Amino acid sequence: MSTAPEWRPDVLGEGFEAVTIELPPDDEGSVTATLVRGPAPLERERGSVLYLHGYNDYFFHADLARWYAERGWAFFALDLRKHGRSLLAHQTPNFCRSLEDFDPDLDAAAAIIAEEHAGPLLVVAHSTGGLIAPLWVARRRRSGVVGMVLNSPFLDFRQPPAEAAVLAPVIKAVARHHATAVFPAGMAGRYGDSIHTSRFGEWEYDLAWKPLASFPIRFGWLAAVAAGHASVRAGLGLTIPVLAMSSTRTVAERAPVPDLMRGDAILNADRIARRATRLGSAVTVVRVAEGMHDLFLSRPAARAEAYAAMGRWLDAL
Numbered sequence: 001m002s003t004a005p006e007w008r009p010d011v012l013g014e015g016f017e018a019v020t021i022e023l024p025p026d027d028e029g030s031v032t033a034t035l036v037r038g039p040a041p042l043e044r045e046r047g048s049v050l051y052l053h054g055y056n057d058y059f060f061h062a063d064l065a066r067w068y069a070e071r072g073w074a075f076f077a078l079d080l081r082k083h084g085r086s087l088l089a090h091q092t093p094n095f096c097r098s099l100e101d102f103d104p105d106l107d108a109a110a111a112i113i114a115e116e117h118a119g120p121l122l123v124v125a126h127s128t129g130g131l132i133a134p135l136w137v138a139r140r141r142r143s144g145v146v147g148m149v150l151n152s153p154f155l156d157f158r159q160p161p162a163e164a165a166v167l168a169p170v171i172k173a174v175a176r177h178h179a180t181a182v183f184p185a186g187m188a189g190r191y192g193d194s195i196h197t198s199r200f201g202e203w204e205y206d207l208a209w210k211p212l213a214s215f216p217i218r219f220g221w222l223a224a225v226a227a228g229h230a231s232v233r234a235g236l237g238l239t240i241p242v243l244a245m246s247s248t249r250t251v252a253e254r255a256p257v258p259d260l261m262r263g264d265a266i267l268n269a270d271r272i273a274r275r276a277t278r279l280g281s282a283v284t285v286v287r288v289a290e291g292m293h294d295l296f297l298s299r300p301a302a303r304a305e306a307y308a309a310m311g312r313w314l315d316a317l
Contacts, residue, residue: 005112007037011085011206012062015039021108023081026101028092033105034085035112038065038075047120047146048113051077052106054127054154054294055094055221056214058084060205064124064296067307071314074117078109080132084209092180093215099132099228106136110144120146122317126294127266128154130244131228134279138236147241147317149310151295154225155232155275158250158268171222179220189253194260195297203297238280243313245306246272247291266293284313 010016016038023031036059049068053059059077068075079085080102083094096102113121121144125133130153137145157164174181192212195201199212249263250270263269273285286309292298295306 005035010036012036012060014062016062016065018085019112020086021105021112023104023108029090030088031081031091032086032088033081033108034079035109036077036079036085038062038077039069041069041072041074043070043072045074045117045119046072047122048074048076048117049122049124050106050109050113051075052123052125052129052133053077053079053083054129055217056210057127057129058206058209060203060210061296071311073122074113076109076113078105080105080129084206087209092218095180095218095221096224097175097179097220098224099135100139101224102132103136103139106132107140114144120144122147122149122314124149124151125153126151126296128225130154131225131232134236134238134242135228135231137240138231138238145240148238148243149313150242150244150276151306152246152264152267152269152272152291152293153244153276154267155278156229156268156271157226158266158271168226171219171226175219175223179218179223181219182216183219183222185217189265190255190257190260191253191265191293194257194265194292195294200257200261201297232275232278235278236280239282240280241313241317242276242279242283243286243310244272244276244279244283245286245288245291245295245309246270246276247293247295247302248287248289261292261299262290264291264293286313 005019007017010018018036021033065075082091130150193199247264247269251263288306291302
């Protein structure tokens, strides 16, 4: 007999609620994930959405939740272990040794959603979440997921392939013995300046959970991501419909803010589009003109284009 989750008001307010998911401890101690649910659908329910954030990220996209609710989808978002609402004082922020570490988080979230809503499940994921999600679906062929929307998924490194190939064995070797050691290059860009209201952006979010300059990147996490990329390159063989969206432009990490607002300052947008075709047999690739890395945080015209593309794809699902 399952125990009903204890939902509580979420930090987003306005009808959002959250529940803490207790997970088995890891080598750092206790572990939790946090499932957030949005306002109830405004029309006949079509199914449920599970949203997954990226690295140096957590769920704060209230507009996205309302957009889905208006179209009849029950919206849920998961703050993975060691991210956002789920980050505990004793933990290394955003760290993992394998992307499979997140499988219990996703399994538990999907189970809670299934208990509350019997319909189909759609996964919407951004950046590193857009790598974690298809790998999870590929391992859980009977997960009930009927489709995925990937927003600038992290399917390949930004660096040129030759440079990444040289770094790969170094990363793997360091990660084996010093997984939490900080990768010296890290994220040196100004992406946070282009999206947060304290700088030049239009979005308000908790800088303790999503720092402007990012939490440090660690060798163990990089090795986990590289292993995920290798799986994608080999082909995941997904048969469900996938919408993979990326910007039409890649911009320099430390470009002037006006340029940062007209392209992807985190990943290589062209490489995302090419690599997405390795996910499965029903992948639709859409390029959003001057979209930022998180397309749903882009300037109004690009943001509207991303939502419109998602709406057309959803109507055909």
